[in-house]
Amino acid sequence: MKKALILLGCPESPAQTPMAVYAAYKLTDMGYDVTIASNPAAMRLLDVSDPEEQYVNNKIDLESCLENLNEGDYDLLLGFVHKDAAVAFFVTFYHVLNTKSIALIFEKDPSQLEDFEKQVSESTEAQIVSAKAYHNPTPIRVKFDRALEQLED
């Protein structure tokens, strides 16, 4: 079974948790065994959002995941990038895993969005899915769905 790692950032962005549950649902539907790596605060939001683990079965602490990560552990990396620190984490996971990767970049400030896109594109070959978004996850979801269609092709 193919394995996907979803990498979450700081839970400050309201769109992150619903998009994480949605991405886990979509990737599971595509046949991936999905694991979500996050810090404890982001994980607590997931715990409450999906109490019976209908969508998110495997959750792992971000830092212990990184410490034990090796190339080849996952077939797909999906990183949520909406802060400078999230760029640094995504790029690091990308270089350790060296696998097919999608950066889901979302921010309400267009100049920051552009900066995050630039940093990711200059330091990885990941597919970039970006949208100006904060509370409303729809712009990200629509672009993410399109990226998944390309992934299946």
Place this chain on the structure above:
Amino acid sequence: MSFCLETYLQQSDDYEILLSRAGFKDCAKIIEEKSPEIVYVKAGEKILGVRLIGIPPIPIGVDEEKGTIILTYTKPCYGTAAIELPVDSEELDKIKSVAIEK
């Protein structure tokens, strides 16, 4: 027992935070400005027991005279900090052994 940065920062007070809650690029810049010698490493390279997080090539500042290094330290909600801390020559040799070209 090998050195662990995470434990060290919790239990020691002989380190200096040069910049905190900042962007990775700003911390990399301060390392390059303040250090007599720079060693660059890959993203995810294990340094002082933890994987270094950032945009490669990641700079580590080295001051052999003071016996210190400056490195970046990133947390998801708090951004990146540049931290100067003492290291022994054995750790310094390990860091230099994983250096890459910029």
